[in-house]
Amino acid sequence: MLNNDTVSVGFFLFLFLFIAVSEPTFNDDVLGLIVFKSGLHDPLSKLASWNSEDYDPCNWVGCVCDPATSRVTELRLDAFSLSGHIGRGLLRLQFLHTLVLSNNNLTGALNPEFTHLQLVDFSGNNLSGRIPKGFFEQCGSLRSVSFANNKLTGPLPVSLTYCSTLTHLNLSANQLSGRLPREIWFLKSLKSLDLSHNFLQGEIPDGIGGLFDLHEINLSNNWFSGHLPSDVGTCSSLKSLDFSENYLSGYLPDSMKTLGSCSSIRLRGNSLIGDIPEWIGEIASLESLDLSANNLSGHAPFSLGNLEFLKELNLSTNLLAGEIPETISNCSNLISIDVSKNSFSGHVLKWMFNGYSESSSLSRSGNDTLLSMVGFLHGLRLLDLSSNGFSGEIPSNIWTLTSLVLLNLSTNAFFGSIPTGIGGLKVAEILDLSSNLLNGTVPCEIGGAASLKQLHLQRNRLAGQIPAQISNCSALTAIDLSENNLSGGIPGSIGSLSNLEYIDLSTNNLSGSLPKEIEKLSHLVTFNISYNSITGELPAGGFFNTIPLSAVTGNPSLCGSVVNRSCLSVHPKPIVLNPNSSNPANGPPLGGQIRKSVLSISALIAIGAAAFIAIGVVVVTLLNVHARSSVSRHDAAAAAAALAMSVGETFSCSPSKDQEFGKLVMFSGEADVFDTTGANALLNKDCELGRGGFGVVYKTNLQDGRPLAVKKLTVAGLIKSQEEFEREMRQLGKLRHRNVVEIKGYYWTQSLQLLIHEFVSGGSLYRHLHGDDNVCLTWRQRFSIILGIARGLAYLHATNMTHYNLKATNVLIDATGEAKVSDFGLARLLASALDRCVLSGKVQSALGYTAPEFACRTVKITDKCDVYGFGILLLEVVTGKRPVEYAEDDVVVLCETVREGLEEGRVEECVDGRLRGNFPVEEAVPVIKLGLVCGSQVPSNRPEMEEVVKILELIQCPSDDSE
The missing domain is CATH 3.30.200.20 (Phosphorylase Kinase; domain 1)
Known part of the structure; x- marks a missing residue:
């Protein structure tokens, strides 16, 4: 049966074939372009100039012609907001060699007949399906291909290796799977290869060394495993190498030291081991080196100082120790240093700032001299030394880092006071000095850092008051001053920070009442003042209507509905009369008589009120008993009547x-x-x-x-x-x-x-995971349950159904071990009857599964809430632990524990100990990582459930013998 597109295209073909016969000047270019246009939707009328009455397409938007032949050779329709399919009409353009349709909304599958072109760019569309096996069979003239940012699936076709003239290939950001064929290295003309952000797996085969013209290779964000190709260093022209975010292991191959022209090496997020070799300093052109999130050990090599062009250095999240070599000060072009989450030690800041102190005769007016003193730091934008063992004082001339955007010195052993020069960081957006041994006060000069968005000073030994000048940092979204010794009141000027979302002032010695100005903070998500000496009444309205008790506990004199403590009403002082003032002129004092009268009247009023209340309680109780009895009779009768009727009527x-x-x-x-x-x-x-x-x-x-x-x-x-x-x-x-x-x-x-x-006979997933029957689910059973839940949720989302209440008790297991999602749909029915916050409290009754956006009234609740709950549930299935568990004196949050295990290289230890190693690591590790991605705090970072299903299907080992 013909659809509308077929009829439309058929009509235009008939029309223009008729015109072509009757009009000799009408050529194939016009016919092909008009037929192609007929299959498109052009909401912005970008193709208005494409007129069938104009027989010269060289004047049409997007068309480029050969001046000699007046035939269309290039068609460039980038970002025209076009939708529809890529029709076959373009095949009539016999002289076309460049076709650019990128950044539109085109759909459908790829047409294999376009490979007679030289340049094809379909990137940034919604093309789907597999790349046809024979797509590249007739690619003798093809030079450049980009299908990036689409929804293509399946393996790379072997016919790709036939394209001997291909110089640029970009298939990134699709859903391609399978292994990388060894024959891809037969493409000797390749200059750039980008297969990043797919689901390719297996080992990267050797043979890449034969690509002598290769300038860029990007295989990041896939599922590749095994070692780095041993011959990668023989790619003598290579300038950019990115194998990050895979599952690669082993050592850095020695052949890499010959990559003398390489300017960027990115290997983050793998499982590489061993020392960082000294030969790294021989890659003289290196501008960016990212070896973060691996298992590298030993010391940072002294040869790093040879990299004079180095701009970005990231060695974070490894097992490195010792001191940072001072030779790095030779790298005068550095704009980013990140060595966080290692075991480095020493007085790193002392040599970084060349030992300059406030007693020096230099002043701020001597800018040139000061810049020479801080040396290589003058252009630094990011400095992250967090989570190490560094010590020493923060230099007073830190203000000279005029380009610094992020400074993170947290979780070290830095001591002394926060220098007043911190206010000179005019463009800094993130300042984190938390978890150190800092004392003194929060300097009022902090207000000079006007661009600050996040200020973290928690877990130090700071004292004194919160400076009112903090309000000068008008861009602030987060302030954390918790776990210090701060005193005094909370300055009302904080109320002018209209962008604030997070405030944590807990565990200090703050006193006084909360300033009324805080009620103006309309974007608040967290406000924690617990364990202080705050007095008075909590503000009413907005965020403070839903503030949790844990955020205000530990303030004995705080009152309000949240702390379940009523506030004393403020009344004018009573007028005290002299009891003797109405005495007779010579009579005895009447004070005692008056006191007796007053006491008698008060007693009578109290007794009367108590009696009235008691009678009321009895009456209400009797009415409630009667009402409940009536309702029970009504419900029982109705249920009996209903359940006795024919099912089909x-x-x-x-x-x-x-x-x-x-x-x-x-x-x-x-x-x-x-x-x-x-x-x-x-x-x-x-x-x-x-x-x-x-x-x-x-x-x-x-x-x-x-x-x-x-x-x-x-x-x-x-x-x-x-x-x-x-x-x-x-x-x-x-x-x-x-x-x-x-x-x-x-x-x-x-x-x-x-x-x-x-x-469903098998009961709930909760019982299988945490019940008392001592039955331990196997890994295969757990994986099947996870995949089943994902498929069920994906189906619900495809029918525009958001679950809202995903948790272990709402997943049932049938007799075959299949998971079934239950308790869905009712939230949507009640959404119009309940306030969203009430609904979230009613629905999300299980602690730990609730997406963080439920706490923010201004954020739209979407399917991504279910994805968050699924991520937590996935981790619960894998680890066998509840989302939140209570230790003797601590609260253990599952997501945080697993994330810490991942960062510390202990991800395999997170799997339920009852499995005792009887699980495939190649499945367990990516499943855990997927759970953490789904449980991201940021909704946009969570994948769609349809994508989750595809990822799980790719993770799943083809054999069940691994149990």
Whole structure:
């Protein structure tokens, strides 16, 4: 059957073939371009000049012609906002050699007939499907190909190796999988190769050394394993090498020392071992060296000082020790130094600043002299020395780092005071001096760092007051001064920092009441003042309506609803009268009589009030008992009536006859009847299967013995509209997926709603992971459960259904071990009846699964909340630990523990100890990394569930023999 596109293209072909026959000046270029245009949607009318009455396409937008022949040789439609398919009309342009359709919204599969061109650029579209096996078979003239940033899948076609003239190949940011064919090194003309951000796996084959013209190679962000190619150093023309974010292991190959022309080497995020070799200093042209997040050990080589052109040095997150070699001061072009998360030691700042101290005769006016003193640091934009063993004082002339954007000295042993010169960091955006031994005060000069966005001074020994000048840093989004000895009040000037999202002033000696100006901070996500001596009433409204108790605890004199402590009302002082003032002229004093009268009246009032309250309590209690009894009778009768009816019929008694009857609908249309014990089951706690955020689930049976699960909703009073409820139930009833619990039907009355769904015999995932039956799931079972949950969630998201409440108790396991997602859909029904914050508290009842954006009222809640919950659940399945566990005097957050294990190279230790090594590391490690990505604090960093499924399918080993 013909679709609209086929009819449209067919019509234009007929039309222009007719014109071509009747009009001799009409050429194939015009015909091909008009037919191509007919298959596109052009919302910005970029192709308005493409007119079939104009027989000269050389004047059309995007077209370039050969002046001699007036035939179209180039078509460049980059970023035209075009959508639709890449039609075959372009094949009529016989002289076309350059086709650029990048950065549009084109869809569909690749057409293998375009490889007669010299340059093809389809990057930045939504092309999908596999690259056809024969795509590159006729590529004799092809020079440059870019399909980057699409959705192409499958392996690299072997026909790619036929393109002997190919010089540039970019297939990055797709979903390509499989191994890298050894034959790719047969492309001797290659100058640049970019296969980054795909799912390619296996070893990188040797043979790359034969590509003598190769300038750039980027294989980053794939699943490659094994060693670096031993012959990579023979690529004598190589300028950029990027194999980062893979699973490569072993040592740096010695052949790399011959990469004399290389300016960039990036190998971060692998599992490389051994020392950083001294020959690294022989790569004289090196400008960027990134060896971070590996398992490299030993010392930083002295030969680093030979790299005079070096701009970026990143050795972070390794096992390096010793002192940073002072030879680095020869690298006068450095703009970024990151050696964080190692075991380096020494007084690094002392030699970095050439020992300059405040007693020196130099002054700020001597800029040239000072720049020579700080030497190679004068152009530095990033300095990260965090999480090492560095010591010493912070130099007073730190203000001379006029280009510094990020300074992180946290988690070291730096001591002394924070120099006043810190305020001279005019362009610094992040300042982190936390977890050191700093004392003294927070200098008021901090206000001079006007560009600061984040200020972290927590876990030091700072004293004194919070300087009011901090308000001069108007761009601040985060302030953390916790765990110090700060005193005094919180300055009201903080209220002018309109961008603030995070404030942590906990565990200090702060006093006084909270300034009213803080109520103006409309973007607050976290405000922690716990364990101080703050007094008075908490502000009302906005963020402070939902502030958690943990953020204000430890302030005995703080009052308000959050701390469950009422604030004393402020009344004018009573007028005190002289009891003798009304005495008779010569009479005795009446003070004692007046006191007795007052006490008697007060006592009578108190007694009367107490009696009144007691009577009221009794009356209300009796009314509640009566009401509950009435409701129970009503619900029981309604349930009994409903569950006794035919499953296939919709029954609704007239209200005038009996209002206890409601409406029962079963989606299957079968004529089954519930067992008469079904209604009683709802009232029998022995048949209870579990309780969730929306109701209680019971097991019941059809008359033929088949079990069903019935959820009795405890939020019935919130569902006002029967029409809305039934519409949502019909949508849920259409859902069919092996990893989603099937909804069988429903029952409705105004006061009682039942949700009927399939009974899953294996119980909840929570019971399998944390139950007392001592049954340990195998790795294969765990992986199958993770993949099943991912597939079920992806299906729900594809039907525009957000779960909101993913946790271990809402995943059921059937008799075959298959995971089924349950308890979905009701959040959407209640979203209009509940405030979002109330809804999140109602739904996200399990600690640890809640996406952080639930805490921010201004952030849109999306499917990415489910992805976050899935990431936490994935880690729970792999580790066997709950998302949050309570130790003797600490709280252990699973996500943080696993992330620390990953950073410290202990990721394999995170797998459930009961498996005792009976799991494939090549699956476990990437699965854990995927869980951490899904559990990212930033929603945009989390993948879609459809992508998660594909990644898991790629991770999964082809054989089950690894158990």
